[in-house]
Amino acid sequence: MDLGILETGAPPADLKNRFGSYGDMFRQMLGPDYRYAYYDVRGGHLPEQADRHDAYLITGSASGVYDGDAWIEPLKQFIQQSSGRTPMVGICFGHQVMAEAYGGRVAKSPKGWGVGLHxxxxxxxxxxxxxxxxxxxSIPVSHQDQIIELPVDAKVLAASEFTPYAVLEYPERRAISFQGHPEFSPEYATALIDLRRGTRYQQEFADAAASSLQKPNDAHRVAGWIRNFLGAHPPTQG
Structure with missing residues (x-):
């Protein structure tokens, strides 16, 4: 199966040198059973056609879907064009931009940062x-923004008080999405927290978030779910 990874962001430079790109993290998480192609969406690169690959995965990003960056609207259009045709998986920003493309709404949450293991x-x-x-x-998270209005056809699969729309499915669109980051290893998530100590996060908040990442998480289960979802939508050609 050909899997197109739409990279809408990247780790901070020093962490990217240690842990790889977001596309690399997904490749490690999902394993060798796919042929991977990466697209620098922020650089204006998207597949020429929605059926160029058998499925797509949209990564996280430091941008907000409401920021007005020039690359966001073309991405939404691509998501709309792919709807019901090509399976799609969204993670964090991908989760949010898919919801907006399908008719929902995203905003910066008054609840503040979600960081650590949720x-x-x-x-x-x-x-x-x-x-x-x-x-x-339970999976690592790193987000301020949240979906605040669901698309009418979204099915809520998992939720918490902090994040009521944590995992969504769009059966008719052949799409699923996760607010959390199953691709983040505890080591990477902890390093990201440490990088943001004293700037985005207060020390006590950072300590609690980093401590939570020492607990068992379900990233492996989520990887299996994504593989199952992709396997349930096999290529129509080839």
Missing amino acids: SYEIKRRADWMNSDAGLQL
Whole structure:
């Protein structure tokens, strides 16, 4: 399966040297069963056609979907063109920009930063989640923005008090999305927190977030879910 990774952001330079790009993180998470192609969306690069690849994954970004950056509107148009045709997975910013492209709304949350390991209650099971869905999902997060209005066809699969729309499915659009970062290793998420200490995060907040990342997380389960979802939508050609 050809998987196009739409990179809408990148780790800070020194962390990228240590941990790789966001595309690299997803490649490591999802494994060798895919042929990967990366697109620098911020640089104006998108696939020429929605069916150029068998599926797409949209990464996280430091930008907000409401920022008005020149590359965001073309990305929304590409998401709309792909809807129902090419399977799509969104992560963090990808989760948010998909919701906006499908008719929802995103804003900077008055709840502030979500950082560290967050846990969500599983509200409903999609077929690709298998019977291992359990009652809770815990994965690293790093976000201020949140979806505040759902697209009318969105199905909420997991939620918390802090993030009521944590995992979404759009069955007719062949799309799923996650507010959290299953691709972030605890080491990378901790290094990112340390980089932001004293600037974006107060020390006590940073300490608590970093400490939470020492607990077991479900990134491996989410990787399996994404693989299951992609496997349920095999290529139509080739």
